[in-house]
Amino acid sequence: MTSNETCKAWQMFRITSDNHVAAVVRSCKATLVNLWRIAGKLSRKLRTILVCSLVHSKIDYCNSLMSGMTKRNVAELQKVQNAAARFIFGQRKWQGTTT
Numbered sequence: 001m002t003s004n005e006t007c008k009a010w011q012m013f014r015i016t017s018d019n020h021v022a023a024v025v026r027s028c029k030a031t032l033v034n035l036w037r038i039a040g041k042l043s044r045k046l047r048t049i050l051v052c053s054l055v056h057s058k059i060d061y062c063n064s065l066m067s068g069m070t071k072r073n074v075a076e077l078q079k080v081q082n083a084a085a086r087f088i089f090g091q092r093k094w095q096g097t098t099t
Contacts, residue, residue, distance in 0.1 A: 017066065021073040028055050028080045032087055044088060051084045 031054050039047065059077055066073075086093065 017069060018073065020062075021066075021069070021076055024058050024061075025076050025080055028058055029083070031055055031058075032080075032083050035087055039087065039090065044090075047088045047090075051088055055080065055084045 035047070035050060035054070042050070059080065083093075
């Protein structure tokens with residue numbers, strides 16, 4: 001494989017990984033929006049179970065392929081994890097987190 005072919009392969013990998021991360025983020029955000037609709041009826045333990053099974057499972061799927069991600073993709077996935085943590089503890093986005 002020449003260096004030019006290697007460069008093209010990395011570009012294709014980046015495009016594919018960018019698309020994958022964007023799809024995962026979209027799906028997780030939609031799931032969290034739907035979970036917020038019923039959040040008042042759920043205990044913290046049940047919210048934790050739902051986040052682990054419905055959100056974190058999507059993030060963890062094929063995570064070995066995400067080893068060369070860009071900082072932007074990592075930041076997008078981190079935002080999803082932060083939103084999931086806020087859902088578990090019943091905090092809105094602009095609420096303070098100190099007790």
